[in-house]
Amino acid sequence: MTNLLLNVEQLGIQFGGLKAVQNVDMQLFEGELIGLIGPNGAGKTTTFNMLTGVYAPTTGSITFQNEKISGLDPYKVTQKGISRTFQNIRLFKELTVLENVEVANHSLATHGIIASILRLPSFFKGEQKMEDESLAFLKIFGLDTYKDEFAKNLPYGMQRRLEIARALAANPRLLLLDEPAAGMNPQETHELMELIAFIRKEFNLTILLIEHDMNLVMGICERIYVLDHGQLIADGTPEEIRSNPKVIEAYLGEEVVE
Numbered sequence: 001m002t003n004l005l006l007n008v009e010q011l012g013i014q015f016g017g018l019k020a021v022q023n024v025d026m027q028l029f030e031g032e033l034i035g036l037i038g039p040n041g042a043g044k045t046t047t048f049n050m051l052t053g054v055y056a057p058t059t060g061s062i063t064f065q066n067e068k069i070s071g072l073d074p075y076k077v078t079q080k081g082i083s084r085t086f087q088n089i090r091l092f093k094e095l096t097v098l099e100n101v102e103v104a105n106h107s108l109a110t111h112g113i114i115a116s117i118l119r120l121p122s123f124f125k126g127e128q129k130m131e132d133e134s135l136a137f138l139k140i141f142g143l144d145t146y147k148d149e150f151a152k153n154l155p156y157g158m159q160r161r162l163e164i165a166r167a168l169a170a171n172p173r174l175l176l177l178d179e180p181a182a183g184m185n186p187q188e189t190h191e192l193m194e195l196i197a198f199i200r201k202e203f204n205l206t207i208l209l210i211e212h213d214m215n216l217v218m219g220i221c222e223r224i225y226v227l228d229h230g231q232l233i234a235d236g237t238p239e240e241i242r243s244n245p246k247v248i249e250a251y252l253g254e255e256v257v258e
């Protein structure tokens with residue numbers, strides 16, 4: 001095992017009387033591709049929302065690169081190196097594909113605001129670098145030919161890809177993907193999974209992936225965490241998860257674990 005990147009200890013959140021997530025422990029090591037699965041309403045997205053600062057946990061702690069990040073605002077969490085995508089695609093629909101990626105890159109640009117207002121040389125350097133980087137990203141995602149298209153006009157599968165490209169443009173160490181293949185056909189899903197495996201290697205990323213399609217998760221992830229009713233009921237390799245009686249029971253009536 002390599003370095004511990006994310007350490008989640010006894011994480012929990014309560015909405016009124018509902019304990020949406022409780023006592024969750026999770027460790028992600030650098031370079032891993034990990035699945036987070038569970039039936040509807042299990043608490044997967046809520047966990048993502050806590051990891052990214054959207055919700056402040058009621059209990060427990062989140063440590064990222066040896067620094068406590070629980071309770072930080074979302075933009076701070078992004079600056080620390082965690083990016084995400086959303087279950088329902090969130091793009092700037094009225095901006096072009098290139099602009100969508102540039103906006104993400106811009107939020108972390110190192111040149112000062114005054115330099116950019118005055119259009120000082122450092123700014124130009126920064127801008128050119130940014131456009132080059134953004135185009136390079138788009139190419140990896142097969143989106144370069146769409147660069148001047150409005151995001152809203154992209155085919156659905158391409159919008160999903162753009163969302164991942166945008167998350168990656170913020171230069172994260174940890175990428176959280178919330179059902180990246182939702183709504184995709186089998187061919188698009190297959191290509192997306194290949195792409196995810198590729199970017200993990202290419203950018204030396206750690207990836208945590210929520211996915212409903214069991215076969216897909218089993219095919220790509222090295223380890224899997226399983227949530228049910230807000231609690232972790234299992235973690236292990238795909239083989240271990242596949243044959244875990246608690247997991248099978250949790251999924252009964254939901255999906256078939258093949």
Ligand SMILES: Nc1ncnc2c1ncn2[C@@H]1O[C@H](COP(=O)(O)OP(=O)(O)OP(=O)(O)O)[C@@H](O)[C@H]1O
Nearest residue numbers: 015018020038039040041042043044045046047087
């Ligand atoms: N802001 C909120 N206020 C109240 N309850 C919430 C809130 N956010 C989530 N919940 C509840 O927390 C529970 C877990 O929801 P969550 O969306 O995390 O599940 P999930 O595992 O992502 O489900 P799905 O697979 O259907 O997306 C649900 O009962 C949900 O209704």
